[in-house]
Amino acid sequence: MKKQILYSLKSPYREQLDVIGFRFGHGKKSAAIVGAMRGNEVQQMYVCSRMIQELKIIEAKGLIAEDTEIMVIPCVNYYSMNIGKRFWAMDNTDINRMFPGYSLGETTQRIADGLFSKIQGYEYGIQLASFYQQGNFLPHVKMMDTGFASPELMKDFGLQFGILRKPRPYDTTTLNYNWQIWETKAFSVYANATDVIDENAADEAVYAILRFLDKHDMISANTPPGYITKLIDESKTKQIRSEAAGIFKSCIEIGKRVERGDILGIISDPFDGEIISEIRSTVSGTVYFEYCSPLINSNTVCFKIIK
Template sequence: MRRKTLYSLRSPYRESMDIIGFQFGQGEKTMCVVGAMRGNEVQQMYVCSQLVSRLKDMESSGLIADNCEVMIIPSANYYSMNIGKRFWTMDNTDINRMFPGYDLGETTQRIAAGIFESVKGYKYGVQLASFYQQGDFLPHVKLMETGFTDHELMKCFGLPFAFIRKPRPYDTTTLNYNWQIWETQAFSLYTNATDNIDEPSAKLAVDAILRFMSANGVIKTKIPGGYITEMLDEKSLLQIHSPVAGIYKSFVKTGDEFRKGDILCEITDPLDGSVIRQITAPSDGIVFFRYNRPLEFEKTVLYKVIPI
């Protein structure tokens, strides 16, 4: 294992921020995994740290394939993490909206450029991502459809679900999108935690990435388990919005299967406690996403459902 400083940024008031990458094996740039780019992506950093630990053991056992180089970047933004901010410390910009970056541009453009210079050119790329909507997800892998990455490769992770997303304009400055433009087969992997560490889903993610590496000849060992992946278009998810605001109490959790007419949750008045609305399932399905805060607005997306 080689520990390298990939990019360094000076601050007038803090120690410099050094983005650290861990390299394994020698030869062609084969596999790159990027963890936290936002300050609250603790789970994403943790997954990478566990991956580094596992790969270190594998390398010492000679299990990294010949002519394969692997890079893991656990955190690209610990400056924000250390002060409890999600986005960049000073101007609140999002590094994951700055790719491919610009080395003569603004600070987060320069950070993105520094990262991209190190991560481009790999055959496969995985980003441990978090979502802009607050809630719990079933662990899954997602492909942003650019026409470059092979959809079938998503099955190699052995996660229960894989989604294909049609990019929206704001997606075009993400790492995942630009990786593909520069001809890396890129995937976003979502566990069911961000701010907190969830051990079972972290282990699931580590195993999924190693399983992908095994299936594509990057490591010389089998990773047992895994699911037969169901591939879905993101648009096939049914969204259930709240018709009213108030206190939200869910009766189902992610992964639960329900029937049409089942009560999914109730909304109560936050001041007098009366039940304002019970929300029933419009059809049979599986809870893929569940909003996880007690207070909700009118029109909040409470559930995303896989129809069955």
């Protein structure tokens, strides 16, 4: 393992920001794994730290293939992480909306440029991603449908679901999209939690990535058997929204099968406790996202269901 600084940014008020990468093996740029780009992505950083420990053991045993380089970058934005902010602390911009970056641009554009210049050219790119909404989600892998890679590759992670997403205009500045435009086969792995650590979900994500690396002959690893992945188009999922504001309580767990009309959650009045809304499923399927904040606004996406 070699630890190296991929990009540095000086600050007049804080210590220098160093984006650190951990390189395993040597030779062909085979796989890059990127963790937290936002300040609340603790689970994503943790999964990468677990990956580093696993790859150290694999490398010590000589089980990384010849002419293979694997790069792991646990955290890009610890400036925001250590003060509890999701986005860049100074101007509230999102590094994952700044790719491929611009070396003479705003701070987050320069960070994106510095990072992308180091991880461009890998055959496979894996990002530990998080939802923009506060909540829990079933571990799954997602790929943008840019036409540059086969969705069948998602099956090699062995997660329960592989979701194919049609890019929207705002997706064109994300790491995943730009990786694919520059001919890297890119995937987003979602490991349930974001700002807390979920050990079981972290295990599942680590094993999924190891399975993928093993399947593509980058490493030799024994992992628990995965799922026979079901590939679905994101347009086949259903968002369930709240019809009132108040105190939110979920009545279902992620991964559970529900039928049309089942109660998914309730909303009560924050002052007198009376139930003011029942959230019911409008389709039959599997719950893969659950809103988890105690307070909810009207018309908020509170559940997502794979039909």
